[in-house]
Amino acid sequence: MKEGPDLARIAALIGEPARANILTALMAGRALTVTELATEAGVTVQTASGHLARLEEGGLVVPRRSGRHKYFALRGAEVARVLEALLGLAAARGHLRSRPGPRDPSLRAARVCYDHMAGEAGIRLYDSLLARGFLGPAPEGLALTEAGAAFVTGFGIDLATLRAGRRRVLCRDCLDWSERRSHLAGALGRALLDHMLGQDWLHRVEGSRALRFTSAGRRAFDAAFPPVDHWFPEGTNPQAA
Amino acid sequence: MKEGPDLARIAALIGEPARANILTALMAGRALTVTELATEAGVTVQTASGHLARLEEGGLVVPRRSGRHKYFALRGAEVARVLEALLGLAAARGHLRSRPGPRDPSLRAARVCYDHMAGEAGIRLYDSLLARGFLGPAPEGLALTEAGAAFVTGFGIDLATLRAGRRRVLCRDCLDWSERRSHLAGALGRALLDHMLGQDWLHRVEGSRALRFTSAGRRAFDAAFPPVDHWFPEGTNPQAA
DNA sequence: GTAATGTTTCGGCCATGATCGAACTGTGGA
DNA sequence: TCCACAGTTCGATCATGGCCGAAACATTAC
Known part of the structure; x- marks a missing residue:
């Protein structure tokens, strides 16, 4: 009172x-x-x-x-x-909102976050793109560099359609609480996931957000997005007011 | 998700x-x-x-x-x-929970906080007791000193009954957010307020938590609890875990 | 023992507010 | 101009959960 x-x-x-x-x-x-x-x-x-x-x-x-x-x-x-x-x-206090089954290892390995890839594989992808200078900071947050544009085009992404058709932001980083790291979201994140799904690199696990790599897909993914050591992925300040 | x-x-x-x-x-x-x-x-x-x-x-x-x-x-x-x-x-953000009429000056001057006195007068009482060494820190938080016991007994409080009859904590400080200061709660706080009410020093304002001093009561209060300058009332750490 | 006080559980009432379908406003593009 | 898309408002539904009365339970005083 x-x-x-x-x-x-x-x-x-x-x-x-x-x-x-x-x-x-x-x-x-x-x-x-x-x-x-x-x-x-x-x-x-x-x-x-x-x-x-x-x-x-x-x-x-x-x-x-x-x-x-x-x-x-x-x-x-x-x-x-x-x-x-x-x-x-x-x-x-142990209050976690893990709805789909607490601590599922396959969810941690790779999963769908809305329409793009999250989990360890998602972070790998993000870090790898950043480390090679394909992604860089921009006024709007994150942007594809020229080299990056060439890379994703070579990867099989139709950048022109992506940029023209949708009004959606091309690149965005998405922060995962479980990993405390960022992964790639936005139209490009979606396109990359769609492409990998279309190439049978991986597929969705029914009734779950988990993604499972095929053995060939795993190899191709590792080749396309080699792991990066000693890289601190939080290059941009996530707390910018 | x-x-x-x-x-x-x-x-x-x-x-x-x-x-x-x-x-x-x-x-x-x-x-x-x-x-x-x-x-x-x-x-x-x-x-x-x-x-x-x-x-x-x-x-x-x-x-x-x-x-x-x-x-x-x-x-x-x-x-x-x-x-x-x-x-x-x-x-x-300006979210204040001032239910009984925003910023009522009489409420700030003196009011009931549960069963003891709060507001400027409550703080005055508390500070005055502390400054004269009538109240002191104790393992349980706040305790009446020997001098304090003598004082309140002289004031007209039946300490023996207070200590024996009720199991309630004798002294407690209560933090006011509006004033950011402490005032005296506990059995003693209640007894002091009751006593002052019984002596017609002040009375409750109907339908409000406000307390109004009589003119004689105000003088008596000022004499019994003289103001203390340059005293920092937060002697005990209110955040002790 | 009985009484008094403090705390919890149970049951039912009720208000708040989250939700979505549908319709409306406003902006941009062809 | 017409259409597509983004966002808002309105209305109705419905579940969650806060609330208290009554009664059970627990502990201490006498």
């Missing part, structure tokens, strides 16, 4: 699964559209829109209009710090 | 008004009983008991049985740090 900051209001704002997913997705530091956040949160666009309105009103996120897209980002480093603290506490 | 700590679960635990009140009350660093926490949270004992079970299961509080009382305290400094961060963010 005392006066004071309304702890409950701000915590309740975070303490709703869909909103928590949205905020977690925004922890990568980049602005995402309503539709993207809806997918991340696993809800429809209407629902996400409502949640984002609440989050904005609560001062946790800020919108930025760009054409017919509306990008949302975390509002400042203080919000990120609070989320970090909460994530740490949740991890320390 | 990513793996990771369950942000929502831990935040939802905090983001419920009653539970948030409980946690805020525990931010003082001392263990409180179920009944006390129920009063702090403004709910019945059954409800508080249920909330505390959830908080315990979530790893935010730890119980400690002592006879027929069950004391709850925050579980470690990490929890306190998260709450601090949340309180700070809430304050920064």
Whole structure:
């Protein structure tokens, strides 16, 4: 009954699964559209829109209009710090949101994250592209370099279609909490996964997000994306306000 | 849909008004009983008991049985740090839980906090007792010194009854967020307020937590608890795990 | 023993709010 | 101009969970 900051209001704002997913997705530091956040949160666009309105009103996120897209980002480093603290506490208390079977090794090895590859293989791919200078930092976050464009074209990706057809961001890094590392998302991440699936390098495990390599696919993947040692993948600051 | 700590679960635990009140009350660093926490949270004992079970299961509080009382305290400094961060963010975002009329000056001057006095007058009382060595730090938090016992006895408090009759903690400091200072709670805090009410030094304002001094009462109060300058009231660490 | 006090469990009521379908607004491209 | 796409608003549904009364359980005092 005392006066004071309304702890409950701000915590309740975070303490709703869909909103928590949205905020977690925004922890990568980049602005995402309503539709993207809806997918991340696993809800429809209407629902996400409502949640984002609440989050904005609560001062946790800020919108930025760009054409017919509306990008949302975390509002400042203080919000990120609070989320970090909460994530740490949740991890320390053993509260994990591992829905599809806790600690499944195959999920850690390679899995689908929305429409791109995550897990150890996803990180390998990302690191390998970065280390060879195919990906580089850009004002918008992450960009394909000239050498990178040549590489993915040689890999079999139709970059022109990718860039023209969809309005979606080409490259984005996606932070995995299990690995604490980034992997490649965005239109390119999707295209790479699609291509590898089409080449039978790997296939989805039914009823799971896991991906399983074929033996030939594993060899081809290792050749295309050789492992990188001594590389710190977090080149860009994920907490840029 | 990513793996990771369950942000929502831990935040939802905090983001419920009653539970948030409980946690805020525990931010003082001392263990409180179920009944006390129920009063702090403004709910019945059954409800508080249920909330505390959830908080315990979530790893935010730890119980400690002592006879027929069950004391709850925050579980470690990490929890306190998260709450601090949340309180700070809430304050920064202007989320205040001032239910009874925002910024009522009479509430700030003197008000009831459960059963003892809070507000500027409450802080004055507390500081005055501390500065004169009537209250001092103790293993249990706060204790009445020998001089203090003599003082309150002279003031008209029946210390023997207070100590024998009730099992309640005699002295406790209560942290006010509006003032960021401590005031005296516990059995003694209650007894002092009751005594002053009985002496017509002040009376409750109907329908409010505010207390209003009579003119004679104000003079008597000022004489009994002279203001203390240059005194930092937070002598004990409120964050002791 | 009985009484008093503190805490928990059970049951049912009820409000909050999350969710989605459908319809509407606004922007950009052909 | 028409269409496609992004986002918002509205309305209805529905589940979660907070809440308290009553009663059981536990512990201490007398």
